[in-house]
Amino acid sequence: MNIVELIRKKRFGGALAEAEFRFLLNGYVDGRVPDYQMSAFLMACCFREMSDEEALTFVDVMLRSGEVLDLSDIPGVKVDKHSTGGVGDKVSLILAPIVASCGVLVPMISGRGLGHTGGTLDKLESIPGFRTNLSIPEYKQVLRKTGLVMIGQTEEIAPADKKLYALRDVTGTVECIPLIAGSIMSKKLAEGIDALVLDVKYGRGAFMQQEQEARRLAETLVRIGTYFGKETMAFLTDMNQPLGIAIGNWLEVVESMECLLGRRGEEDASNDLMNLAHALAGAMLMLGKRASSIEEGEEMSREAIRSGAAYRKFLELVEMQGGDVGAIENLENYPLSKHTIDVRIGEGGFITAIDPLELGFAAIMLGAGRQKVDDRIDPKAGILLRKKEGDRVEDHEVVATFFTDREDIIDAARSRIANSFQVGTTPSAQRPLIHSLIDKAGARPWR
Numbered sequence: 024m025n026i027v028e029l030i031r032k033k034r035f036g037g038a039l040a041e042a043e044f045r046f047l048l049n050g051y052v053d054g055r056v057p058d059y060q061m062s063a064f065l066m067a068c069c070f071r072e073m074s075d076e077e078a079l080t081f082v083d084v085m086l087r088s089g090e091v092l093d094l095s096d097i098p099g100v101k102v103d104k105h106s107t108g109g110v111g112d113k114v115s116l117i118l119a120p121i122v123a124s125c126g127v128l129v130p131m132i133s134g135r136g137l138g139h140t141g142g143t144l145d146k147l148e149s150i151p152g153f154r155t156n157l158s159i160p161e162y163k164q165v166l167r168k169t170g171l172v173m174i175g176q177t178e179e180i181a182p183a184d185k186k187l188y189a190l191r192d193v194t195g196t197v198e199c200i201p202l203i204a205g206s207i208m209s210k211k212l213a214e215g216i217d218a219l220v221l222d223v224k225y226g227r228g229a230f231m232q233q234e235q236e237a238r239r240l241a242e243t244l245v246r247i248g249t250y251f252g253k254e255t256m257a258f259l260t261d262m263n264q265p266l267g268i269a270i271g272n273w274l275e276v277v278e279s280m281e282c283l284l285g286r287r288g289e290e291d292a293s294n295d296l297m298n299l300a301h302a303l304a305g306a307m308l309m310l311g312k313r314a315s316s317i318e319e320g321e322e323m324s325r326e327a328i329r330s331g332a333a334y335r336k337f338l339e340l341v342e343m344q345g346g347d348v349g350a351i352e353n354l355e356n357y358p359l360s361k362h363t364i365d366v367r368i369g370e371g372g373f374i375t376a377i378d379p380l381e382l383g384f385a386a387i388m389l390g391a392g393r394q395k396v397d398d399r400i401d402p403k404a405g406i407l408l409r410k411k412e413g414d415r416v417e418d419h420e421v422v423a424t425f426f427t428d429r430e431d432i433i434d435a436a437r438s439r440i441a442n443s444f445q446v447g448t449t450p451s452a453q454r455p456l457i458h459s460l461i462d463k464a465g466a467r468p469w470r
């Protein structure tokens with residue numbers, strides 16, 4: 024087979040067969056296919072459709088580029104959740120310990136920041152010592168003992184996605200339904216789960232800008248999960264403003280810990296984050312057979328926060344994965360950025376929009392994300408929102424604070440962040456955070 028021929032086949036709208044995908048993807052993993060050829064192939068995928076059958080073949084080959092884990096020797100139902108990515112989306116840090124503390128096992132394999140969105144792995148690695156690169160025996164041992172494990176892809180698990188994910192991040196080839204579906208489902212199907220809950224986001228801060236596109240992605244993901252014999256449920260959720268208040272790795276860990284401790288998330292600006300965490304936890308507990316409905320699962324989730332069980336579960340996880348529990352128990356002792364800068368708006372009124380895409384890119388400028396594959400992340404860098412949509416602001420009031428070690432970008436970051444806020448004379452209409460739910464029976468509105 025000839026790689027240039029395969030690139031041209033996709034470029035002109037042809038469908039690759041299983042053997043062709045195997046040649047291309049396995050060749051990429053073992054270094055025979057260089058980045059520049061894979062980049063050209065990915066770009067061709069972005070401009071051409073894949074049929075349902077081709078998308079299934081793509082997932083299957085990605086999945087089989089590595090090991091498919093068998094966790095059947097660990098008793099209990101295993102359920103994971105995956106988000107298609109957003110800004111300020113730290114739900115996994117809250118949800119995983121909630122669900123595990125309620126008795127459903129959560130083996131979670133997460134990704135790094137991609138494009139303007141953050142990644143759970145980068146957030147976890149901001150905890151000093153926390154190891155996300157466990158071996159498979161260690162992964163199983165932590166899951167068996169804690170009921171929860173959170174790692175990144177190893178060389179063994181979906182290695183094709185591991186390499187492709189990093190390449191897509193820096194070649195403008197993220198927003199493509201079959202590539203996203205292949206990436207998510209190859210990781211998730213390889214990790215040994217019984218069921219999967221997906222958070223498929225749409226809006227300015229998501230890879231899918233329109234709700235209809237997100238619905239197509241959700242349907243594709245549910246179809247793939249069902250085809251591979253896993254109960255799969257997708258939530259369509261709004262990402263037109265950041266979730267919660269923090270954007271940036273350690274800042275998001277802090278917000279998550281405050282939510283797990285029950286100090287935030289009820290009546291404040293983290294309330295969207297917690298409502299989503301409880302809904303997703305409710306679905307995971309239902310699929311994990313601990314609750315008879317999502318609503319009952321949501322109530323169990325709220326109780327796991329009230330009782331402190333979810334917070335204790337997170338500490339257990341940190342300890343098991345080599346992290347510094349003291350850093351979590353004493354959040355205020357973490358090193359500070361060299362610069363703390365307040366961002367003010369001009370004339371007051373009501374916040375009518377907060378652009379998550381602009382804030383995601385601003386966070387990258389500050390050092391919280393990558394522009395090139397080998398960029399190092401500054402875990403302290405990021406943005407704290409002081410106001411959210413619908414809030415009243417006075418003239419020249421602070422709407423956000425940012426943290427960075429990079430002096431040269433301060434002015435540019437300040438104006439980029441200020442320009443992400445729109446202020447009007449009346450509050451804009453409220454949008455639902457959760458739009459609908461999709462499973463193998465079809466789509467239905469959420470409440």
Ligand code: URA
Binds near residue numbers: 106108207
């Ligand atoms: N999340 C993933 O794991 N992969 C993608 O391609 C996009 C979001």
